[in-house]
Amino acid sequence: MSWGPVHFPAMGTRDTIRTAVANVVPPAGLTRALAVQAMVYAVGSGLFHAGSAVFFTRALGLSAAQVGLGLSIAAGVSLLGTVPLGGLTDRYGPQRVWIIGLVLNAALFATYPFVGGFAGFLAVVVALAAVDASTGVARQVYSINALPPAERVTAMAYQRSSLNVGFGLGAVISGVVLAVxxxxxxxxxxxxxxxxxxxxxxxxRRLPRLPQVTRPVEPMGRLAVLRDRPFMTVSLLSGLLTAHGVLYLTVMPLWILTHTDAPKAVIAALVLLNTVLIVLLQVRVSRGADTAAGAARASRRGGLLIALFCLVLPISGVTRGLLTVVVLVAAATLLILAELIESAGTWGLTATLPPDDQRGAYVGALRLGEQVQYLIAPAGLTALGVTTGGWGWFPAAAIFVLIGLAIVPAVAWAGRTPRLGSPAPEPAMTPVP
Known part of the structure; x- marks a missing residue:
């Protein structure tokens, strides 16, 4: 009697586990190094996000209104500075700007305990916003320049998965601080x-040093990229699709609290679900987004999934008990999938559309759309989804359908249009009959 068939399921299980691990643990080399630094950084970031509100009010003695005003002004600085500060990366190199930005970031955080009153708080948060704007661009440009095109989106997916692990660890540490x-x-x-x-x-600093990218003979002005209409159209559409974050962390919790009978603990459980699924699935769902066309399709799918979420969530307003929780989990899962796929699309666009010699300015411009979303999405989507009592979810769904459908032709338009400062493509030669 042969016992061979008995071993096949075990082999299948081992292969499944191996595949699952490969989708979470990055391969050795630069991809893993970038993921590790992302996780380390996220520990501090997650700790601060979880404990900052109490720190500002309890340790610095600020009012909630002062904190809100200061953070709003800082957000405006980040919006205005994203494009010109992104150009620093092209001038001085991404690794140098990244390191200097991190050192300045650390110095500014170290000064927080010595802040006296609102003026000092405002100075620190505005400076941090400017530093973060340049550092974020430099980090992305380094990842793109250091890796071959086929590995860029996957590496960014591993970094995001690692970021969520770090955020979780930081949140746990914040619990200890808040308890003390x-x-x-x-x-x-x-x-x-x-x-x-x-x-x-x-x-x-220990990452490989990159050769300096040759700068154009006639470099653009600091804001010239804003005249690139096809690219800025992509920036706006792609940025608006990042509203999944506001929907998940702000609008959906408000809906749960005001329009459903679900217990408040469901909100925390859904946040945990988001973290777990991003860690487990981000790399897997990012495949195929490493070209401009693939990234555009991923962005479209993300937009359509957000629209589907907008149609499923309001059902929880008319259900009761366990069924409400089931509907909320289903809606949250749709939005998480939208986040995973749309994020991959954004990375693909970031890696493929900007020109090599002006990547910092163009990556900054691409991030500008996301900054615009931060200004309009919280109030706009809360008004549509929550304040209306529920019917506003239907126009919200229509908006995301339109954005999702529009981004594919917009990316095609940007793809066939030369970037500012880049030579126009030579016309194809037509044989003479």
Missing amino acids: DTIEAYRGMVWFIATVILVTALFV
């Missing part, structure tokens, strides 16, 4: 964050 709830604990928190950022800078 002393001024000394909050000061120690920001100094710990500053240390984590410096460790990240050391990681970045």
Whole structure:
């Protein structure tokens, strides 16, 4: 009797586990190094996001209104500075800008405990916004320049998966700080964050140095990229699709609290579901987005999934008990899939559309669309989805369908149009009959 067939399921199980691990643990080399630094940085970032509101009010003695005003002004600085600060990467190199930005970031965090009043708080958060704008562009440009085209989107997916692991660890640490709830604990928190950022800078310093990209003979002005209408159209459409974050973390919780009978604990469970699925699935669903056309299709699918979420979520307003929770989990899963796929599309566009010699300026311009979304999505989507009582979800769904359908021709338009400062493509030769 042959026992061979008995072993086949075990082999299948091992292969499944191996595949699952490969989709979470990045391969050795530069991809893994970038993922590790992302996770280390995210520990500090996750800690601050979870504990900042209490730190600002408890340790710095600011009012909620002062905190909100300061953060709004900082967001405006980030919006205005994204494009001109992105150009620093083209001038000085992504790795240098990235390291200097991290060191400045750490120094600014270290000064937080010494802030006296609103003016000092405003100075720090505005400076942090400017530094973050340049550092974010430099990080993306380095990842793109350092890796071959076929590996860029996958590497960014591994980084995002690692970021979520780091965010989770930071949130756990913040729970300890909030439980202690002393001024000394909050000061120690920001100094710990500053240390984590410096460790990240050391990681970045040890990354391979890249050859300097040849700059154009006649470089663009700092805001010239804004005249590239096809590219800026893609930036706006792609940026609007990142509203999945506002929907998940702001609008959906407000809907659950005001229009459903679900327990409040469901909100925390859905946040955990988001973290787990991103860690497990981000790399897998990012395949196929490493070309401009593939990235456009991924963005379209993301937009259509957001629209489907907008149609499923309001059902939870007319259900009761366990069925409400089931509907909420289904809606949340749709939105998570939209986030996973749309993110891959954004990375693909970031990696393929900007020209090599002006990548910093163009990556900054692509991020501008996301900044615009941050200004309009929280108020707009809350008004449509929550304030209307539910019927506003239908026009919201229609908006995301239109955006999703529009982004594919917009990317095609940008693809056949030369970037500013780049030579126009030579016309194809037609044989003379």
